[in-house]
Amino acid sequence: MDAATHLLDRVAALRTDDAIVLGLPRGGVPVAAVVAEGLGLPLDVIVVRKLGLPFQPEVAMGAIGEGGARLVDEDLVRRARVTPSQFAEVERRERATLERRVEQLRRGRPPRALAGRTAVIVDDGLATGSTAEVACRVARSLGARRVVVAAPIGPADVAARVPSADEVVCLLQPRWFQAVGEAYRDFAPTSDEEVILLLDAAHRRERGASSRTLAQVRHTQVAVPHEGLRLAADLSVPESPAGFVVFAHGSGSSRHSPRNRLVAETLQRVGLGTLLLDLLLVEEESDRANVFDIPLLARRLVSAVAWLGARDEASGLPVGYFGASTGAGAALWAAAEPSARIGAVVSRGGRPDLAGPRLGDVRAPTLLIVGGDDLVVLDLNRQALAQLRCEADLVIVPGATHLFEEPGTLAEAAIHARDWFLRHLAAGATAGAPGGPDDETGVRP
Known part of the structure; x- marks a missing residue:
């Protein structure tokens, strides 16, 4: 400026x-x-x-x-x-x-x-x-x-x-x-x-925590291959990244979502790279069945993580998922794959219930962020929390509705997401360490 x-x-x-x-x-x-x-x-x-x-x-x-x-x-x-x-x-x-x-x-x-x-x-x-x-x-x-x-x-x-x-x-x-x-x-x-x-x-x-300016982040438009398709994505790499977060947007949104981009920039400032990608092609989005095909979306997330891990700037670094709305269901479904080595999952206004059959298989530490005024989704998240057997937490942002459009609520969600990823994607941490039934589960108001 x-x-x-x-x-x-x-x-x-x-x-x-x-x-x-x-x-x-x-x-x-x-x-x-x-x-x-x-x-x-x-x-x-x-x-x-x-x-x-x-x-x-x-x-x-x-x-x-x-x-x-x-x-x-x-x-x-x-x-x-x-x-x-x-x-x-x-x-x-x-x-x-x-x-x-x-x-x-x-x-x-x-x-x-x-x-x-x-x-x-x-x-x-x-x-x-x-x-x-x-x-x-x-x-x-x-x-x-x-x-x-x-x-x-x-x-x-x-x-x-x-x-x-x-x-x-x-x-x-x-x-x-x-x-x-x-x-x-x-x-x-x-x-x-x-x-x-x-x-x-x-x-x-x-407090002595490191931070970066957005000018220190390299942004590249990329195409993620998946079963003969090429999924449009935006890859952002800070200097010396500590890990990467792959974003799964919800129905009716895209990698250009200003809400997800604000969260992504918050992560980039603390040294986490981000990959925002469109899980569906433009022609696929017209069929609403695809938007709610959680296994389909999850497979594409798995392909994105594999593609990211093969790149020099991400090789050997831990990876997390950030999912919004239906994207959260896809992120948890993908994190439950037996071969998944995901370091952390964050759901913002998400539908973790859409991964219901697989919630008990998720081992990545999972944070559910829900608006206090998003009553139906809040109830669904509480039910999902009870099914998770990994380290899990539920954060309720007071006054927020489903899209976190109320002043200050999206920033609150972004800060909670950032802190969760920093905690679990720290350099040198073992990504996707298995959890168990005795792992801590809690609810914060």
């Missing part, structure tokens, strides 16, 4: 032991992540919410933040004739949203201690300055000794709009400022998933 890299150069002097980088969600967090990693500093978020006019929500009459911080444009409130009860209702609603977002983005981790520290508050740009001002007040209320605001772009008089900051660093200050997006070639919205994964990656780095 060019904007973040240029900003990093300008704030390099802030590399001190007591400094912490705080991104403003959502757009400020990708910029803050680059700054934090470049300076070797901790990363957290500082969450604020705009208080929009009751009859024109896009116009801010104030803002609120953690710790009870509050900024009110008294002049606008008076001119718009907003009553105290109207203002209180807007604030109540936004305060509840703020608290939910804080819990979601930090995943239950406590906020960083700011007492006596330098808070570097980073956003993707400054427009009115009200959000940055509230963020500064939040940092002050939490004990920050010094507060610096940093952004790639803002109006020429931006510093005056953030009076609670000790310093404002703003790279571009156009005389005729129009919008934050004018500083970016790509100003696509940042998702909650991206924010959560960036914060989690920063947390891992602090």
Whole structure:
């Protein structure tokens, strides 16, 4: 990200032991992540919410933040004739949203201690300055000794709009400022998933866990041979991979599924290669019977693992399966093959029941991830868990439905999958070590 890299150069002097980088969600967090990693500093978020006019929500009459911080444009409130009860209702609603977002983005981790520290508050740009001002007040209320605001772009008089900051660093200050997006070639919205994964990656780095950037991953379009067919696939290989994960998508999806690709990128960042492939040809997909032909799909997964193991970059490395929906049934069916040497299986919103006759033969450690609001599939997964005789676990993601479309839920699933694969596909581990009836089986809420 060019904007973040240029900003990093300008704030390099802030590399001190007591400094912490705080991104403003959502757009400020990708910029803050680059700054934090470049300076070797901790990363957290500082969450604020705009208080929009009751009859024109896009116009801010104030803002609120953690710790009870509050900024009110008294002049606008008076001119718009907003009553105290109207203002209180807007604030109540936004305060509840703020608290939910804080819990979601930090995943239950406590906020960083700011007492006596330098808070570097980073956003993707400054427009009115009200959000940055509230963020500064939040940092002050939490004990920050010094507060610096940093952004790639803002109006020429931006510093005056953030009076609670000790310093404002703003790279571009156009005389005729129009919008934050004018500083970016790509100003696509940042998702909650991206924010959560960036914060989690920063947390891992602090614990000394290795990570890679996606720029260190080599992507290749390949064709996997199977019984005279050639299955289209995307192979991604990080530098010095620790293992590989083969993806089995569900009905109505493909290797281009944005949900599976987010999970794949999460795995690639920790050094796991991925193979996303289309188990059916385009002409085969029109026959719905093929979509639910679990033995057929499983045979093709077995061929994919054999093909992958013959390649130099994967030779001798452990392999796992990641299955979604019907793909999970195929992955478990394939993992139950007597000759299978699969190191781990993860099912996301899966249908493990479709591998019912073979569940008891699976020996690879298996993780079932299900949305808490996907009640029918949750019941099917609980039944499947009871039939598995290997090391197995069930993770329930609160608030998620079948496709994990709710904000933050897909990132939660990706993190659980990543941790399971790291645990079981570690370099040097014996892939597919047989389990037994005494292996641990548990359920985590």
